[in-house]
Amino acid sequence: MKNFFAQLPYKIGAFMVGRRGMDNFNVALLVTSVICMVLEILFGWRVLSWISFVLLIVCCVRCYSKNIAAREKENQKWLAASAKPKRWWNMLDTMYVNRKTTKYFRCKGCGQILSIPRGKGTMRIVCPKCKTEVMKKS
Ligand SMILES: [Zn+2]
Incomplete structure (x- = not known):
């Protein structure tokens, strides 16, 4: 039995070769x-249990698939689709972390998010993207 557990990592490694x-x-x-499972437990919606089950099956099939190219x-499609929400989330995180030292606002010309340090009085800001000038109190 001790030999079995000693060999287990190597056997798993050999199984995962090419996957x-x-x-x-x-x-x-x-x-x-997991989110579907938790919602199913909280609200009792049976359909979420089935969705969760199907997602787990797809996850296992993808994990052990030998068709690495597909x-x-x-995965590349997923990364491309999730890049914009991730950038938006990271921007919100940065804005929250720097909320006491930096003031954020949108450019009226192009919608770009601009930042100025707080407590420096009224400032003239030129948008680096569209060159729109704005006077803002920091
Ligand atoms: Zn702009």
């Missing part, structure tokens, strides 16, 4: 599945 394993899309599927293509 994709976990990637960003699988992690997203897994997280969505899985990589799916």
Whole structure:
């Protein structure tokens, strides 16, 4: 039995040779599945249990698939689709962290988010993207 557990990591490694394993899309599927499970427990919606089950099956199939090119293509599509929401979330995080030292606002010309340091009086700001001038109190 001791020999079995000593050999287990090597056997798992040998099993995973030529397989994709976990990637960003699988992690997203897994997280969505867990969220569906929690919502099913909280609200009792049976359909979420089935959605969670299907997502877990897809996650397992993708994880152990030997068609690495197809899985990589799916993962790249996921990364491209999730890039914009991730950037938006990271911007919100940065704005929250710097909220006491920096004031954020949108450019009226192009919608670009601009930042100025707080407590420096009224400032003339030129948008680096569209060159629109704005006077703002910091
Ligand atoms: Zn602008």
